[in-house]
Amino acid sequence: MAELPCAPTPTLTAIYADYEARQGDGFRDHLGASIIGKSCARALWYDFRWVTPARYSGRLLRLFETGQLEEDRLVRNLRATGATVLEVDPETGRQFRVEAHGGHFGGSLDGVALGLLEAPKTWHVLEFKTHGVKSFNELTAKGVVLAKPQHAAQMQIYMHLTGITRALYVAVCKDTDALHIERIEADRAMAERLLEKAGRIIFAQHTPTRISEDPAWFECRFCDHHGACHEGGGAAVTCRSCLHATPVGALPEEVDTGSSSGSAISNNEGGWHCARHDRMLTALEQRAACIRHLFIPDLVPGEVIDAGDDVVTYRMADGSTWANDARTTEAAPC
Ligand code: SF4
Ligand code: SF4
Numbered sequence: 001m002a003e004l005p006c007a008p009t010p011t012l013t014a015i016y017a018d019y020e021a022r023q024g025d026g027f028r029d030h031l032g033a034s035i036i037g038k039s040c041a042r043a044l045w046y047d048f049r050w051v052t053p054a055r056y057s058g059r060l061l062r063l064f065e066t067g068q069l070e071e072d073r074l075v076r077n078l079r080a081t082g083a084t085v086l087e088v089d090p091e092t093g094r095q096f097r098v099e100a101h102g103g104h105f106g107g108s109l110d111g112v113a114l115g116l117l118e119a120p121k122t123w124h125v126l127e128f129k130t131h132g133v134k135s136f137n138e139l140t141a142k143g144v145v146l147a148k149p150q151h152a153a154q155m156q157i158y159m160h161l162t163g164i165t166r167a168l169y170v171a172v173c174k175d176t177d178a179l180h181i182e183r184i185e186a187d188r189a190m191a192e193r194l195l196e197k198a199g200r201i202i203f204a205q206h207t208p209t210r211i212s213e214d215p216a217w218f219e220c221r222f223c224d225h226h227g228a229c230h231e232g233g234g235a236a237v238t239c240r241s242c243l244h245a246t247p248v249g250a251l252p253e254e255v256d257t258g259s260s261s262g263s264a265i266s267n268n269e270g271g272w273h274c275a276r277h278d279r280m281l282t283a284l285e286q287r288a289a290c291i292r293h294l295f296i297p298d299l300v301p302g303e304v305i306d307a308g309d310d311v312v313t314y315r316m317a318d319g320s321t322w323a324n325d326a327r328t329t330e331a332a333p334c
Pocket of ligand 1: 040041042043046209210211212219220221223224225226229230
C-alpha cells in the first residue's frame with residue numbers, strides 16, 4: 001500500500017489557514033483569571049498592555065478548540081451521575097462571569113454544579129481542562145495545586161468572586177481519554193493575594209521585574225514577549241502601550257468579594273482614560289491608537305534624556321538618540 005504523504009497538503013494548509021484567519025488580533029481586553037497564576041508578573045503586565053499580540057498556529061488553535069469541544073461531553077458525563085450542571089447563568093443566558101478591578105480583571109466559568117456524589121448539597125465551580133499524557137500523569141501524581149498552580153489559582157478566583165466554597169476540577173488525558181477529578185476548597189487568603197497581584201499588575205505604571213534576567217531561562221524561551229522583554233522595543237502601537245493611557249477602576253481594597261448566590265459579580269465601572277485627549281477610550285479606539293501615541297518609556301530600550309509636549313527623546317544602548325515624536329503629524333481625530 002502506498003504511503004500517505006507527509007503534510008502539508010493543500011487541504012491541510014487550508015484548514016489551518018482558516019483557524020489562523022479567525023483568531024482575532026491577539027489582544028484580550030482584560031487580564032484573565034486563567035493566567036493570573038503565571039509566575040512572571042512582567043509577562044502579565046505585557047499581556048495586559050498588549051505589548052505582543054498572541055499568535056498561534058492553526059494546529060494549536062484547533063487543539064484549543066478540541067478542549068472546548070470536550071466541555072460538552074464532560075457536562076453530559078456529570079449529569080449522568082445525577083448532578084445538576086449549569087453551564088450558563090439562568091439570569092443572563094450567558095456563561096457565569098466574574099470581574100474585579102473595574103472590569104480589568106475577570107474570567108468565565110465552565111459552569112457550576114450541585115448534587116455531586118461527593119457533596120450533594122454544595123455548589124461547586126466547575127473547571128474543565130485537557131492535558132497531554134505527561135502533564136496528566138504529573139497531575140494524577142501531585143494533584144492540581146502542585147502540578148497546575150495556574151489552574152488552581154483560576155479556581156480560587158472563581159470561588160472567591162462567586163462566593164462558592166468548592167470547585168471541581170475535571171481533567172481529561174488527550175492521549176488515553178482517562179479522567180482525573182479533584183475537589184478544591186476555597187482558600188480566601190490565597191484568593192485575596194491573587195486579587196491583590198492582579199491589581200498591582202493592572203495599575204502598575206512601570207514594568208514589573210523579570211522572573212529571570214537570563215533570556216534562555218525556560219519560562220522566557222516559551223514567552224510571547226521574549227523579544228520585547230530581553231531585547232527591548234517592538235511593542236505594538238496601541239493605546240495600551242501609550243504613556244497617556246491609564247486604566248481606571250476600583251482599587252484592590254475596594255474589590256467586592258462576592259455573594260453566596262453563585263451569580264456573576266460585576267465590578268466593571270472601570271475603563272481606559274487618555275490624558276492627552278482627556279477622555280475615556282473604547283476598546284476599538286485602544287486598538288487603533290492615535291497619531292499622538294508615545295511609548296511608555298519602559299517599553300523603549302533606551303534612557304530618557306529629554307521630554308516635552310508630544311516628544312520624548314532617548315539615548316539608546318548604542319549611544320545614538322531617538323526621538324519618539326508625535327508633533328510631526330496632524331492632530332488626532334479623537
Ligand atoms: S521573557 Fe521571561 S522575564 Fe520576560 S516577560 Fe517573558 S517570562 Fe517574564
Ligand atoms: S488616544 Fe492617542 S494619545 Fe491617547 S492614549 Fe491612545 S494613542 Fe495615546
